[in-house]
Amino acid sequence: MSILTSASGASVWRGYEYYTMKRVVSLEKVGEDEYEGQVAGRGEEPYHVKINTAHIRRSRCNCPHADGTQKICKHMVALYFAAYPKEADKYIAEVEEYEREEQKCLEEHCAEVRSYVNSLSKKELQEELYRTLIEIEEMKNKYW
Ligand SMILES: [Zn+2]
Structure with a gap:
C-alpha cells in the first residue's frame, strides 16, 4: 500500500x-x-x-x-x-510509456483496418459499408 x-x-x-x-x-x-x-x-x-x-x-x-x-x-x-520528487518522475515516465504503447497499438490497429479495406472489391466494400451503416443506426437507436 x-x-x-x-x-x-x-x-x-x-x-x-x-x-x-x-x-x-x-x-x-x-x-x-x-x-x-x-x-x-x-x-x-x-x-x-x-x-x-x-x-x-x-x-x-x-x-x-x-x-x-x-x-x-x-x-x-x-x-x-x-x-518525493523522484516518485513524480517515475510516475510521469510510466504514464508516457503507457501512452506510447497505446498510440503504437492504435497505429497498428488503424494500419490493419486500412489494409483490410484496401483488400476489398467494390462489391465487398458496398456490402461492408451497408452493414456498417445499419449497425451505426442500430447503435443510435439503442443509446440515444
Ligand atoms: Zn484534499
Whole structure:
C-alpha cells in the first residue's frame, strides 16, 4: 500500500498536475514518515494536508473530498510528489510509456483496418459499408 496505489487514477493524475503547477505552497517533514503542508485548492484558502507514508490511513486533508474520510485525495498526492520528487518522475515516465504503447497499438490497429479495406472489391466494400451503416443506426437507436 502506498499513497499512489490507494488513490484513484484520476486523483493521482490531478495530484501530479497540482504538483507540477506548484500548488504545494508549503512542505514540512514532521515525523519519520510524516509530512505536513498546504496545497492550494479552488478556494482562496489552501488546504491543510498531512500524509503518512507508513500508515496511509492516517493521512488527512480538509478538502471536501477527503475531510472526515480515509480517502486519499489529489492534495495528498501533490504533497507526496513534493516530498518525493523522484516518485513524480517515475510516475510521469510510466504514464508516457503507457501512452506510447497505446498510440503504437492504435497505429497498428488503424494500419490493419486500412489494409483490410484496401483488400476489398467494390462489391465487398458496398456490402461492408451497408452493414456498417445499419449497425451505426442500430447503435443510435439503442443509446440515444
Ligand atoms: Zn484534499
